[in-house]
Amino acid sequence: MSSIGRIRGFSDILGQEARKFRFMEDRAHSVFSRYGFRELRLPMLEHTELFARSIGSDTDVVQKEMFTFPDRKGRHLTLRPEATAGAVRAYIEDKLYSGGGLTKLFTVGPMFRYERPQKGRQRQFHQVNAEAFGSASPLLDAEMILMLWTYLRELGLTDLTLQINSLGCRECQPVYAERLQDYLAHTDRSRFCADCQERAQRNPFRLLDCKQSQCQELMRGAPSMLDSVCSDCRSHLDTVLDSLQQLGIPYEVNSGLVRGLDYYQRTTFEIVSGAIGAQSSVAGGGRYDDLVRQLGGPDHPAIGFACGMERLSLLLEDPGPEVTDFYLAVLDPEGFSEGMRICEELRRKGWKGEMNQETASVKSQTRHAHRLGARFCLFLGQEELARESITVKDMSSGQQSQCGKEHLPDMLRQ
Numbered sequence: 013m014s015s016i017g018r019i020r021g022f023s024d025i026l027g028q029e030a031r032k033f034r035f036m037e038d039r040a041h042s043v044f045s046r047y048g049f050r051e052l053r054l055p056m057l058e059h060t061e062l063f064a065r066s067i068g069s070d071t072d073v074v075q076k077e078m079f080t081f082p083d084r085k086g087r088h089l090t091l092r093p094e095a096t097a098g099a100v101r102a103y104i105e106d107k108l109y110s111g112g113g114l115t116k117l118f119t120v121g122p123m124f125r126y127e128r129p130q131k132g133r134q135r136q137f138h139q140v141n142a143e144a145f146g147s148a149s150p151l152l153d154a155e156m157i158l159m160l161w162t163y164l165r166e167l168g169l170t171d172l173t174l175q176i177n178s179l180g181c182r183e184c185q186p187v188y189a190e191r192l193q194d195y196l197a198h199t200d201r202s203r204f205c206a207d208c209q210e211r212a213q214r215n216p217f218r219l220l221d222c223k224q225s226q227c228q229e230l231m232r233g234a235p236s237m238l239d240s241v242c243s244d245c246r247s248h249l250d251t252v253l254d255s256l257q258q259l260g261i262p263y264e265v266n267s268g269l270v271r272g273l274d275y276y277q278r279t280t281f282e283i284v285s286g287a288i289g290a291q292s293s294v295a296g297g298g299r300y301d302d303l304v305r306q307l308g309g310p311d312h313p314a315i316g317f318a319c320g321m322e323r324l325s326l327l328l329e330d331p332g333p334e335v336t337d338f339y340l341a342v343l344d345p346e347g348f349s350e351g352m353r354i355c356e357e358l359r360r361k362g363w364k365g366e367m368n369q370e371t372a373s374v375k376s377q378t379r380h381a382h383r384l385g386a387r388f389c390l391f392l393g394q395e396e397l398a399r400e401s402i403t404v405k406d407m408s409s410g411q412q413s414q415c416g417k418e419h420l421p422d423m424l425r426q
């Protein structure tokens with residue numbers, strides 16, 4: 013019978029890659045909890061409308077990249093392409109604001125987008141996300157960026173650059189939209205891709221982050237949002253930049269930084285690594301001050317970020333082989349139950365190890381202990397059973413010695 017393969021763009025994460033993922037998750041828990049963030053576990057499936065209304069129905073994500081399908085009752089469901097929309101839904105639905113003050117949440121898990129798979133980009137990919145609700149203060153922006161920066165540094169990453177921009181607010185975005193329309197009026201629209209021609213009137217912002225090269229070329233001369241922001245937005249950004257400077261976080265203001273989702277306002281940022289070329293953005297985020305209200309909740313401003321775990325993984329150092337403390341080779345079938353007891357006692361003391369379940373020669377078991385990377389190979393044969401002892405072989409030196417069972421933990425400690 014033929015075997016069944018994986019779905020394109022979906023991968024099995026195992027071995028060293030799985031250990032890197034565990035490391036990224038552990039560091040996220042450790043760093044974010046120091047900043048007062050609590051874990052939120054969100055469902056993978058949401059109503060399609062949640063994403064259409066938050067990310068924006070003119071975005072590439074919603075138009076081309078979502079895994080959307082009807083369930084058995086014909087309802088439109090979507091595998092989440094990002095985490096913010098679900099977090100906002102939970103914030104509103106579970107009234108996470110009822111305690112007052114800030115609500116700070118983080119979530120880790122898979123996201124789904126129907127994109128062309130390539131190195132560092134899968135259709136099921138994974139993100140570490142953090143979201144903070146309930147304050148419009150620029151100090152919160154600075155603290156979010158600081159937390160992200162700390163996280164990436166604690167993963168061991170260097171050669172990082174923070175790029176930052178302001179996308180304006182509900183007051184000044186319409187002003188900018190007009191300037192953009194003016195610019196487009198003087199541009200030959202027929203040279204844009206079909207999508208951009210279609211959305212130019214409705215949502216000119218989306219032309220700024222179209223991935224087609226002809227559109228990027230045409231938009232190169234467009235006015236920048238940063239030149240159109242109102243004085244409140246400008247002073248908000250200045251305060252963020254001031255704080256970053258005081259915190260010692262180097263930044264570049266990049267007026268071309270637009271993020272491909274409709275809900276971003278004011279501060280937006282990306283962290284770029286010099287180490288992975290074209291896929292250089294490893295994390296990004298920004299404010300979405302109107303989103304909670306737009307999705308039917310209270311008028312609470314918020315900010316968040318996401319880190320792409322597949323891309324981060326490309327930058328992480330190889331964690332090296334898994335450490336195994338011992339391998340117990342039972343050489344006589346009579347010794348299996350005694351072997352189980354010995355293993356269990358060692359494990360209870362915190363040692364990692366395993367034993368054979370079927371008899372095999374000394375040679376093949378020693379080879380197996382090597383393959384596992386065990387520090388010690390323990391032998392339990394007829395002779396050892398009679399003497400209530402164990403033969404201990406130090407796998408790095410090759411030295412072998414006899415040891416009373418009760419002294420075994422001390423022996424491994426050396």
Ligand SMILES: [Zn+2]
Nearest residue numbers: 181184242245
């Ligand atoms: Zn503004």
Ligand SMILES: [Zn+2]
Nearest residue numbers: 205208222227
């Ligand atoms: Zn386009």
